[in-house]
Amino acid sequence: MGRWEPNAPGRLTVAALDLYVERGYEQTTVAEIAARAGVTERTFFRHFTDKREVLFDGSSGLIELLVDGTASAPTDASPLEAVQVALEVAAERFFEQRADFARKRQRVLAANPPLAERELMKLTTFAAAISGALRDRGVPAAAAQMAAEAGMVALRVAFSRWAEGEEEHLTPLLREAFADLRAALAP
Amino acid sequence: MGRWEPNAPGRLTVAALDLYVERGYEQTTVAEIAARAGVTERTFFRHFTDKREVLFDGSSGLIELLVDGTASAPTDASPLEAVQVALEVAAERFFEQRADFARKRQRVLAANPPLAERELMKLTTFAAAISGALRDRGVPAAAAQMAAEAGMVALRVAFSRWAEGEEEHLTPLLREAFADLRAALAP
Known part of the structure; x- marks a missing residue:
């Protein structure tokens, strides 16, 4: 995956919400959110402190x-x-x-x-x-x-x-x- | 300390609240609450699940x-x-x-x-x-x-x-x- 990740926050948000609904919030990991959005975990943490912040940002x-x-x-x-x-x-x-x-x-x-x-x-x-x-x-x-x-x-x-x-x-x-x-x- | 502990829940509640106000909620331990109330930790846990329950009981x-x-x-x-x-x-x-x-x-x-x-x-x-x-x-x-x-x-x-x-x-x-x-x- 390249370093150019267009709209990473938007994709991460969509991926996170879909996973929270599908699997439950507690059961979802940041690694899974990043994978679903097609970015690295590091990219996730560039935009959000933790998986809760996706919901309250x-x-x-x-x-x-x-x-x-x-x-x-x-x-x-x-x-x-x-x-x-x-x-x-x-x-x-x-x-x-x-x-x-x-x-x-x-x-x-x-x-x-x-x-x-x-x-x-x-x-x-x-x-x-x-x-x-x-x-x-x-x-x-x-x-x-x-x-x-x-x-x-x-x-x-x-x-x-x-x-x-x-x-x-x-x-x-x-x-x-x-x-x-x-x-x-x-x- | 004997096994007869009159009004242990009441004394634990007063002790907990006083400690939360004096030292801060986060900083207070169950051990400290029990000691202040003059009972054992075990007695605390007979009446409350954790230190938060003292506030929401x-x-x-x-x-x-x-x-x-x-x-x-x-x-x-x-x-x-x-x-x-x-x-x-x-x-x-x-x-x-x-x-x-x-x-x-x-x-x-x-x-x-x-x-x-x-x-x-x-x-x-x-x-x-x-x-x-x-x-x-x-x-x-x-x-x-x-x-x-x-x-x-x-x-x-x-x-x-x-x-x-x-x-x-x-x-x-x-x-x-x-x-x-x-x-x-x-x-």
């Missing part, structure tokens, strides 16, 4: 989308509406652009409690970023945190329905989850 | 309180109001009864990301239990899940303020968090 772009999305909501949007705008932006420009990866990833997380626990923590970092963007819109800190965290609940619900694969698009499921959230919280 | 009683608390809410309470009733019951009859433990535990979790991740997962099991109790009240499944999960957000916020130690009681902080939640989610 690349959220900085997503955080930027969420922050910009929150800022882009109409001035008169409520805090929760602004969060919904941000998540719909992320659904269209991020998650739906990598639907196959996102769905497989969700299945792997659902089958591995420590990974699912890690994911919940990742969502709290998204919530913190959105909360900051809400404060920049003048929302008081407590309300900003609550709206952002509540949005993560809607995202989790929509995402797990989407990962089950009945619906092609995430956005309608997200709207449904926000509607359920509002209905649940109405006095 | 005993939630079945809490789940029962949450389920009963949800059921005890007035018939005309909204789903979120029923969740708030359940959490206020848990605050008074569970958390405030072991305030010292709960506060130390919170500090240990805050300093150890994998424990904090585990805790988030534990909250989702509480949410699932409350959600079931809401469905028994006739709340549709989606609304039940959303109200229960939103309640966990309020609990997390109130709890971390309480653990910082300014307020003696958890209940007023919980009421404040629910008020913030409602304000954030109002249209």
Whole structure:
């Protein structure tokens, strides 16, 4: 194999996810991922620290989308509406652009409690970023945190329905989850 | 040391928490916990699988309180109001009864990301239990899940303020968090 390995991170990611789904996350080794991607183990470690990082890499772009999305909501949007705008932006420009990866990833997380626990923590970092963007819109800190965290609940619900694969698009499921959230919280 | 060890689990729990706070969770060994509690390591392992279980033991009683608390809410309470009733019951009859433990535990979790991740997962099991109790009240499944999960957000916020130690009681902080939640989610 030559040293020129076009899109090694992309191929490694696809190979890893396929193996995690086929054989289970715990049972898959880095050697197997590299072999499936047609690269060396050394190449794997040039791009990822370990096999878990393949699943949790690349959220900085997503955080930027969420922050910009929150800022882009109409001035008169409520805090929760602004969060919904941000998540719909992320659904269209991020998650739906990598639907196959996102769905497989969700299945792997659902089958591995420590990974699912890690994911919940990742969502709290998204919530913190959105909360900051809400404060920049003048929302008081407590309300900003609550709206952002509540949005993560809607995202989790929509995402797990989407990962089950009945619906092609995430956005309608997200709207449904926000509607359920509002209905649940109405006095 | 004799074989009669009154309240070994309680003494082990106090010893473990004190050591986790003093020396750090990672740095503390089971041998040290047992020594501080004045029991053998073997006694530790009769009551706990490992040092992490000291922090995550005993939630079945809490789940029962949450389920009963949800059921005890007035018939005309909204789903979120029923969740708030359940959490206020848990605050008074569970958390405030072991305030010292709960506060130390919170500090240990805050300093150890994998424990904090585990805790988030534990909250989702509480949410699932409350959600079931809401469905028994006739709340549709989606609304039940959303109200229960939103309640966990309020609990997390109130709890971390309480653990910082300014307020003696958890209940007023919980009421404040629910008020913030409602304000954030109002249209």
